[in-house]
Amino acid sequence: MIGGFILITIREAQPDDAGQIAPLIGLIFDEMQLEELEDVPEPDLEQVITMAYRTRSYLSGDATTVVAEADGQVVGVAFGYPGENEERVDEVLRRLSDKSAAFNAPFEAESETDGGEWYLDSIAVSPDYQGHGIGKRLLAALPAYANRDREQVMGLIVDFDNPDAMALYQRVGFEVVGTRMVGDHQYYHMQRPVRKVVAA
Numbered sequence: 001m002i003g004g005f006i007l008i009t010i011r012e013a014q015p016d017d018a019g020q021i022a023p024l025i026g027l028i029f030d031e032m033q034l035e036e037l038e039d040v041p042e043p044d045l046e047q048v049i050t051m052a053y054r055t056r057s058y059l060s061g062d063a064t065t066v067v068a069e070a071d072g073q074v075v076g077v078a079f080g081y082p083g084e085n086e087e088r089v090d091e092v093l094r095r096l097s098d099k100s101a102a103f104n105a106p107f108e109a110e111s112e113t114d115g116g117e118w119y120l121d122s123i124a125v126s127p128d129y130q131g132h133g134i135g136k137r138l139l140a141a142l143p144a145y146a147n148r149d150r151e152q153v154m155g156l157i158v159d160f161d162n163p164d165a166m167a168l169y170q171r172v173g174f175e176v177v178g179t180r181m182v183g184d185h186q187y188y189h190m191q192r193p194v195r196k197v198v199a200a
Helices: 015-032 042-052 083-098 134-148 163-171
Strands: 009-012 064-070 073-082 118-125 153-159 175-182 185-193
Touching: 009 134, 015 042, 015 064, 015 073, 015 118, 042 083, 064 134, 073 083, 073 134, 083 118, 118 134, 134 153, 134 163, 153 163, 153 175, 163 185
Parallel strands: 118 153
Antiparallel strands: 009 064, 064 073, 073 118, 153 185, 175 185
16 A cells, blocks of 8 residues: 555456455355355355366356455455356356365356356455445456457346445446346346447
C-alpha cells in the first residue's frame, strides 16, 4: 500500500495461486449454504478446491481464472467459462471430491447456466480488501476473456439476498433476464453484452 492506495495487479491465475484462491472460493460456498457440503470440514473442502484450481481445466482449458494481486498476495478471484463447458468444469470438482474421504458422496454441482453466454461462475474479494474497487477491476477484465472464447454475452447469477452485489453488477451493465433456483436459494440471472475488442 502506498500513501493509502493499494496497487492491484489483475492477471490470469497460475497453479501456485491455488492455495490462496481456495479460501476466497470457500467464502462463496459458505454463502450458498449447500446442503451437500454441510458435513464437509472446511480444511477438506479447501483442499479439494485448491486441487481444482491447479488443473489445466480451471486455469486455461475449459475455464479461465483471473486473480487480483496486492501486497504480493491474491486478494480477489474471478472464475468463468463458456456456458457450454459447464459440465466439464463441474466434473473436475466431482472427480476430486470423489477421491476425498471427507465427502460422503461426490459433489454434484447444480447447473447454473443454459449456455449461450460466458458464465461468471464465481467472483470473490478478501474481506480485508473489500471497498477498494477490486471486484469492479476484476469485472472490467473479464470481457477480454469472453471475447477470446468468442462469446457475445456474459452472464451470472446473484442471490436475491445480496443487493450490494446486484447493484455492482448493474453499474457495470448487467441486467436481470430471469431467475434461477440453486440449492434452496433463489437467484437473479443477469447478462450484459460483450463489446468486441478491436485491435489498433
